[in-house]
Amino acid sequence: MTEKLLLNGICKTFAGNVCAASDVCLTVNEGDFVTFVGPSGCGKTTVLRMIAGLEIPDSGEIFIDGRDVTSLAAKNRDVAMIFQDYALYPHMSVWQNIAFPLRMHKTPKADIEKRVLEIAASLELDGLLERKPSALSGGQRQRVAIARALVRNPSLCLMDEPFSNLDAKLRMQMRSELARIHREFDMTVIFVTHDQSEAMALGTKVVVLKDGIVQQVDAPQDLYQKPRNAFVGAFIGSPQMNTFNAMLVYDNASIQLNFLDGSKLQIPNLNAHLNALTFLEPAPTAPNDAVVEKEVIVGIRPENITILSQYTSSFINAANNSDAVEASVQYIEILGADSHIHVRLFNEDAILRVGSEHNLCVGQNIACMIDLKNIHLFDATTNERIYAM
Numbered sequence: 001m002t003e004k005l006l007l008n009g010i011c012k013t014f015a016g017n018v019c020a021a022s023d024v025c026l027t028v029n030e031g032d033f034v035t036f037v038g039p040s041g042c043g044k045t046t047v048l049r050m051i052a053g054l055e056i057p058d059s060g061e062i063f064i065d066g067r068d069v070t071s072l073a074a075k076n077r078d079v080a081m082i083f084q085d086y087a088l089y090p091h092m093s094v095w096q097n098i099a100f101p102l103r104m105h106k107t108p109k110a111d112i113e114k115r116v117l118e119i120a121a122s123l124e125l126d127g128l129l130e131r132k133p134s135a136l137s138g139g140q141r142q143r144v145a146i147a148r149a150l151v152r153n154p155s156l157c158l159m160d161e162p163f164s165n166l167d168a169k170l171r172m173q174m175r176s177e178l179a180r181i182h183r184e185f186d187m188t189v190i191f192v193t194h195d196q197s198e199a200m201a202l203g204t205k206v207v208v209l210k211d212g213i214v215q216q217v218d219a220p221q222d223l224y225q226k227p228r229n230a231f232v233g234a235f236i237g238s239p240q241m242n243t244f245n246a247m248l249v250y251d252n253a254s255i256q257l258n259f260l261d262g263s264k265l266q267i268p269n270l271n272a273h274l275n276a277l278t279f280l281e282p283a284p285t286a287p288n289d290a291v292v293e294k295e296v297i298v299g300i301r302p303e304n305i306t307i308l309s310q311y312t313s314s315f316i317n318a319a320n321n322s323d324a325v326e327a328s329v330q331y332i333e334i335l336g337a338d339s340h341i342h343v344r345l346f347n348e349d350a351i352l353r354v355g356s357e358h359n360l361c362v363g364q365n366i367a368c369m370i371d372l373k374n375i376h377l378f379d380a381t382t383n384e385r386i387y388a389m
């Protein structure tokens with residue numbers, strides 16, 4: 001794999017002591033589609049602007065194609081950037097907009113002609129070349145912006161929330177279109193969004209940022225299954241991961257979670273987990289009577305809680321249903337294909353996801369089963385992941 005971009009400890013602090021990037025390190029390989037995601041103000045745009053050369057880092061280095069570009073002007077970086085508002089020239093036709101970067105680089109006329117027609121054809125813009133941007137739909141304008149960015153075969157294509165002005169349907173359409181363009185042109189893309197589902201759907205690699213600090217860089221599925229801390233766990237996934245405060249109690253014979261409401265859950269497959277827990281201090285080599293306790297945050301995704309068909313507490317109390325837990329329904333969101341059931345579970349708020357067919361109602365007590373193989377444990381003090389069951 002050829003390295004396209006390397007960020008080596010870049011930092012940027014703005015006036016007022018706002019830290020927009022702190023020691024950001026990242027390797028992007030040729031052909032990667034990297035998405036930057038995080039809450040508003042976490043530094044996504046600032047990092048992108050530093051890669052483009054529109055902002056200079058306070059410290060750290062940026063390499064593109066192995067060349068140190070940290071102090072190189074934007075125009076010399078061979079990087080294309082697509083902005084939120086597309087920034088098309090309103091007085092120019094689609095043809096002139098796409099040709100503009102080539103004309104600026106004094107490309108011979110015949111080559112401009114050939115290249116514009118080629119790129120317009122692959123982005124299905126060939127019938128629109130004489131129109132002005134004002135006579136185009138949002139999706140068509142977006143495609144012109146992409147065509148203009150790609151016409152010079154840039155080394156790297158940067159996109160800052162390029163779909164934010166589109167309605168939900170067009171957004172979905174542009175997502176799959178962009179995925180196709182990425183494959184077809186074999187380009188390297190860095191894409192900023194605050195929408196975690198967009199970041200997951202498009203990215204081959206997702207970078208999660210918070211307060212200017214990279215929280216995790218991973219493939220979407222790994223991010224979902226093995227969030228490195230409670231923030232990533234809750235940020236990635238919709239509806240978000242449920243989190244509960246609990247005490248992890250273990251000795252060399254059992255591991256148990258004690259929740260705020262007094263509920264207790266025994267973690268099965270003791271041997272498989274004891275090794276994973278050994279980095280906790282003190283290690284669980286204690287004899288049976290030396291119990292170790294640790295405050296944890298238990299993360300459980302909505303799809304890992306199943307509602308049992310029996311809804312009574314007597315069902316839970318029955319000896320062979322000891323793994324079932326009781327919840328009370330607070331609110332039901334009907335979304336069409338499925339419904340989100342807001343409940344109180346372990347004395348905390350939680351969301352369960354069920355199909356559209358259910359006979360639940362507000363105020364009802366229900367029995368649930370938690371898939372203990374798929375729970376996540378985070379250290380309550382550091383928020384770092386202890387272990388995903």
Ligand code: ATP
Nearest residue numbers: 014015018020039040041042043044045046047194
């Ligand atoms: P959003 O999703 O809202 O666009 P973001 O993650 O892209 O946010 P940035 O725009 O990179 O975040 O901003 C990071 C932080 O730096 C914010 O607190 C912002 O207010 C601050 N900031 C950005 N640019 C400047 C600037 N030119 N001067 C001062 N502060 C700035």
